[in-house]
Amino acid sequence: MRAQNGVQAFAHQCRVYYEDTDAGGVVYYVNYLKFMERARTEHLRALGFVQSQLAGENLLFVVHSAEARYHAPARLDDELTVTAEITELNRASLRFKQQVWRVKDTTLLCEGQFMVACVRADNFRPRAIPPALRTAFADAGGLGKQSSAGD
Template sequence: MIHTFPIRVYYEDTDMGGIVYHANYLRYIERARSDWVRRLGNDQNAMREAGIVWVVRRIEADYIATAKFEDELLVETTINSMTNARLVMDQVVKRDGAPIFRARVTAVCMNSAGKPVRLPAEIRALQSQ
């Protein structure tokens, strides 16, 4: 299953050189992950109210090419692996179908005491698909 999320580069996303500032790619893939879990039925507000939050544990990132003001990008998110307590996703930002940024993101859920907890049921259900 591939989740896709469109992004348009705005002027505020760029640096003095007119290209997307490197940290903004992390924002783009975060938005895509949030959209993906919401579409799967995961209510992050309800989780937070119950004292459970998503936490990024690790990101490995490769910057392949630059994006510029007004570029239309597409973030693709796929599951790389999953356990009951850890989700590893591959995310690719593309422009005109060509990868310009790749990341492998490891996410976990933690309770208010900072202890890891099981992933939400709607996410764990993807293991059987």
């Protein structure tokens, strides 16, 4: 899955389990948000950062806003690819474009955008994304040097 800027979007593989579905064997709509959250977490891990360690450094990432559009249902035992593409990097926040695809027929099931804020773990007030993390995000998103103005 190539991003619009030519950078390869991060991709996380997962499978639909019984617990993810409703009585009809179809993925319950809110579980797509969980799949996308896991992809963002694994993307962070792939960049060399672990959320539990960041929390120890008084840093958390929280979802500020979410938007999702559903196209087709996933079902029990489907293998999924969940992408996470950084499309915007600000001083204390970043925006992800995410998609959930069924592997066997490459069907787009769900897509969304998420604004994620960087906050202090002790009081949940906004804080600047640390330089090393900002650089990793910029490089991963193919964003180069981003302005630190505005959030």
